[in-house]
Amino acid sequence: MLGPLLGCTAISLLLATLIARVPMRWWWVRSFEFPRLQIAVLALACGLASLLVLEPGQWQVTAILVSFVTLGLQLRYILPWTKLWPVQVKTAHNAPEDQMITLLIANVLTPNRQSKKLLEMITHHQPDMILTLESDQWWQDQLDPALDEQWPHSVKVPLDNLYGMHLYSRLALKNTEVKWLIQDDIPSIHTQVELKSGQHIRLFAVHPRPPAPSESEKSLWRDAELLWIGKEIHQDPKATLVAGDLNDVAWSRTTRRFCRIAGMLDPRRGRGMFSTFHASYPILRWPLDHAFVSEHFTLVNMQRLGAFGSDHFPILATFCYRPSRQDEHDTPDASAAERQEASETIQKGKTEKQET
Numbered sequence: 001m002l003g004p005l006l007g008c009t010a011i012s013l014l015l016a017t018l019i020a021r022v023p024m025r026w027w028w029v030r031s032f033e034f035p036r037l038q039i040a041v042l043a044l045a046c047g048l049a050s051l052l053v054l055e056p057g058q059w060q061v062t063a064i065l066v067s068f069v070t071l072g073l074q075l076r077y078i079l080p081w082t083k084l085w086p087v088q089v090k091t092a093h094n095a096p097e098d099q100m101i102t103l104l105i106a107n108v109l110t111p112n113r114q115s116k117k118l119l120e121m122i123t124h125h126q127p128d129m130i131l132t133l134e135s136d137q138w139w140q141d142q143l144d145p146a147l148d149e150q151w152p153h154s155v156k157v158p159l160d161n162l163y164g165m166h167l168y169s170r171l172a173l174k175n176t177e178v179k180w181l182i183q184d185d186i187p188s189i190h191t192q193v194e195l196k197s198g199q200h201i202r203l204f205a206v207h208p209r210p211p212a213p214s215e216s217e218k219s220l221w222r223d224a225e226l227l228w229i230g231k232e233i234h235q236d237p238k239a240t241l242v243a244g245d246l247n248d249v250a251w252s253r254t255t256r257r258f259c260r261i262a263g264m265l266d267p268r269r270g271r272g273m274f275s276t277f278h279a280s281y282p283i284l285r286w287p288l289d290h291a292f293v294s295e296h297f298t299l300v301n302m303q304r305l306g307a308f309g310s311d312h313f314p315i316l317a318t319f320c321y322r323p324s325r326q327d328e329h330d331t332p333d334a335s336a337a338e339r340q341e342a343s344e345t346i347q348k349g350k351t352e353k354q355e356t
Contacts, residue, residue, distance in 0.1 A: 002053060002054065003054050003055075003057065003059030003060065003063070004059060006046055006049060006050045006053075006054065006059065006063040007050075007059045007062045007063045007066075009042075009046050009063075010043070010046050010047070010050070010062065010063045010064075010066040010067040010070070011062075011066055013039055013042055013043045013046065013066075013067070013070045014043075014066050014069060014070045014073075016032050016039055017032075017039060017070050017073050017074060019032045020032035020033045020036075023253070025211070025218040025219045025220050025223065026211075026217065026218055026219075027211035027212055027213065027216065027217055027218060027219065030211045030219045030252075031211070031212075033248075033249060033251070033252045033253065034249050034252075034286050035284070035286065036074045036077050036078050036249075036251060036286075037074075037078055037273070037286070038283065038284070039070065039074055040070075040071055040074035040075060040078060043067045043068070043070040043071040043074065044067070044071050046063060046067045047063065047064050047067030047068050047071065050063035050064045050067065051064055077251040078251060078273075080251070080269050080270070081250055081251065081268055081269060081272065081273045081287070082270075082272065082273075083270065083271065083272060085269060085270045086269075086270050087267075087269060087270030087271060087299075088265045088266055088267070088269035088270060088329070088330070089265045089266070089267040089269070089293060089297065089298065089299045089329070090298045090299070090325060090328050090329060091298060091299055092298035092299060092300045092319075092320040092322065093298075095298070095300050095320035095322070096197070096320070097196070098195065098196035098197040099195055099196075099197050099199065099320055099321040099322065100128075100195075100300060100318055100319065100320050100321075101128050101129065101171065101193065101195060101201070101241075101318070101319055101320075101321070102125070102126075102127040102128045102129070102316065102317070102318040102319075103127060103128065103129045103130075103131065103241070103243055103291060103316070103317055103318075103319075104121070104122060104125065104127040104129070104130045104131070104305075104314055104315070104316050105131045105133075105243050105244065105245075105289050105290075105291060105314060105315045105316075105317075106118055106130070106131070106132050106133070106308075106310070106312070106314035106315075107132075107133040107134050107207075107245045107276075107277075107288075107289060107310055107311075107312035108132050108133065108134050108135050108139055108310050109134055109309070109310035109311050109312065110134045110135070110136050110139070110160070110162055110164070112308075112309040112310050113138075113309070114308050114309030114310075115139065115142035115143070117308035117309060118132075118308045118314070119142075119143070119146050119147075121305055121306070121308065121314060122146075122147070125305075125316055127316060128169065128170050128171050129151075129167065129168065129169045129170070129171065129193070129203075130147065130151060130166075130167070130168040130169075131165065131166070131167050131205050131243055131244065132165065132166045132167075133163075133164075133165050133207045133244060133245045134162050134163070134164060134165075134207075134245075134310075135158065135164045135165060135166045136158050136159060136160045136164045137158040137160070139158070139164070139166070140156055140158045140166060143166060143168065147168045148168075150170065151168035151169055151170050152170075153168075153169040153170070153171065153172055153173045154166065154167060154168045154169065154173075155167040155173070155176055155178065155189050155191065155205075157178055157187045157189070159185075159187070161185055163185065163186050163187065163207055163209070164187075165187060165188075165189060165205060165207060165244075167189055167191070167205055169193065171193050171194055171195060171196070172193070172194040173191045173192065173193060173194075174191070174192040174193075174194060174200070175191065175192050176189070176190070176191040176192075177189075177190045177191070178190075181224075181225050181228050181229075182208075182221050182224045182225045182228065182346075182349045182350060183209065183221055183225075183354070186207070186208060186209055186221075186225070187207075188204060188205060188206045188207070188225070188229070188244075189203070189204070189205035190202075190203075190204055190205075191203050191205075193241075195321060197321075199239075199321060200239075201238070201239040201240065201241065201296075201321055202238050202239065202240045202241070203240070203241045203242075203243065204229050204233075204240070204241070204242045204243070204244075205243055205244050206225065206226070206229060206242065206243075206244040206245075206246065207244045207245045207246075207247070208221065208222040208225040208226060208246065208247055208248075209221055209222055209247065210222060210247030210248075211247075216354055217354070217355055218354075219248075219254065220345070220348060220349050220352060221349050221354060222246075222247055222248065222254070223254045223345055223349070224345050224346045224348065224349025224350070225349070226246065226248070226254055226255070226258040227254075227257070227258060227261060227342040227345050227346055228346050228349075229242060229258070229262070230257075230258045230259075230261035230262035230264070230342065231261060231262075231339075231342060231343070231346065233261075233262040233263065233264065233294070234261055234262055234263060234334075234339075237263065237294070238294070239294055239296035239297065239321055239323065240262075240264070240293070240294040240296075241291065241292070241293055241294075241297075241319070242262070242264060242290070242291070242292040242293075243290065243291045243292075244289070244290065245288055245289050245290075245312065246288065246289075246290050247288060248288065249286045249287055249288065250266055250268060250269075250273070250287045250290065255290075257334070257338060257342065259292065259332050260332040260333060260334035260338060261334045261338065261339065261342050262292075262294075263294065263295065263331045263332060263333060264292040264293065264294060264332075265292065265293055265294070265295060265297075265329060265331065265332075266290075266292055267291065267292075267293060267299045267302055267317065267319075268287065268302070271299075271302065273286070273287050274287055274302065274303075274304045274315060275287045275304075275313075276288055276289040276304060276312050276313045276314075276315060277289070277311060277312050277313075278311050278312075279307045279310060279311050279312060279313050280307075280311060288312065289312060289313075289314075289315050290315075291315060291317045291319075293319055294326075295326040295329040295331045296321060296322065296323045296326050297319040297320060297321055297322065298319065298320045298322045298325055299317070299318075299319060299320075300318035300319060300320055301316075301317070301318045302315070302316070302317040302318070303315075303316050303317075304316075
């Protein structure tokens with residue numbers, strides 16, 4: 001019985017791996033892109049168990065072969081987000097303080113009431129900017145008294161639909177807009193940030209709707225929003241940060257395409273996954289909260305902070321605006337076919353309505 005069990009397990013893991021490669025937007029298809037690390041670990045365990053426990057024979061050969069094919073396919077995706085891979089964003093050296101920016105990103109989980117823990121983190125780390133997601137009017141009422149004095153520049157979009165967002169900043173904000181790009185209940189913040197040096201960079205704060213049974217039957221609208229921002233960055237290339245809960249993993253088809261369309265870099269590549277969700281389940285975690293940068297930046301530091309009652313961990317990242325080093329980066333670029341497909345996805349996302 002053990003042979004068929006391990007063999008069928010190995011085949012199931014391979015099928016889950018192959019489903020993730022199917023270019024369909026249904027939520028259940030796209031969900032297989034998330035647990036790549038977990039599937040890889042299970043495939044490795046299944047292969048080793050088959051090697052050590054099973055008697056030589058057809059089931060052993062099948063289980064070992066299929067398990068290690070699955071492991072190889074998954075490693076192709078996840079290895080770039082380990083320390084075994086070269087870093088994509090160069091490390092900052094002798095970074096001038098007036099060209100540095102520290103950003104704290106926190107999906108607070110709307111019903112979470114442990115605001116004091118988040119405020120203690122903010123006080124301890126003293127970021128230049130704080131971006132909260134899922135923050136409603138209750139969260140604004142907790143954050144404003146604590147943050148308004150030291151972080152006087154702000155953008156506040158309190159919503160009770162899980163897509164509210166707040167941005168608090170020590171650095172001056174200019175030409176700030178709240179836009180509703182693809183769906184009229186999903187905001188994003190677009191602003192220029194003035195560094196202490198007087199130079200300006202651009203920030204996009206985003207939180208698109210995820211493909212999930214309770215949220216959206218397809219990933220179309222999430223994909224369209226990310227690609228819309230990617231296209232805007234490509235059309236107007238400036239020093240840019242994109243931050244938020246993308247409801248997508250770093251290695252997904254959409255996120256990697258967004259980076260190629262926009263020419264954006266992932267500071268986690270070559271450094272680690274920094275998995276932020278789910279905070280309560282260590283074996284079911286993946287990187288959903290992101291900070292991407294254009295080639296104008298180097299990385300000073302990046303870390304995942306502790307739990308504060310949300311289902312997400314916060315991310316804290318410090319970047320240095322260093323355009324003199326942009327030629328050191330291998331900036332991704334999209335093909336003409338990818339750009340055309342991105343435009344078609346954006347248009348379809350604008351016109352196709354979500355089922356309710």
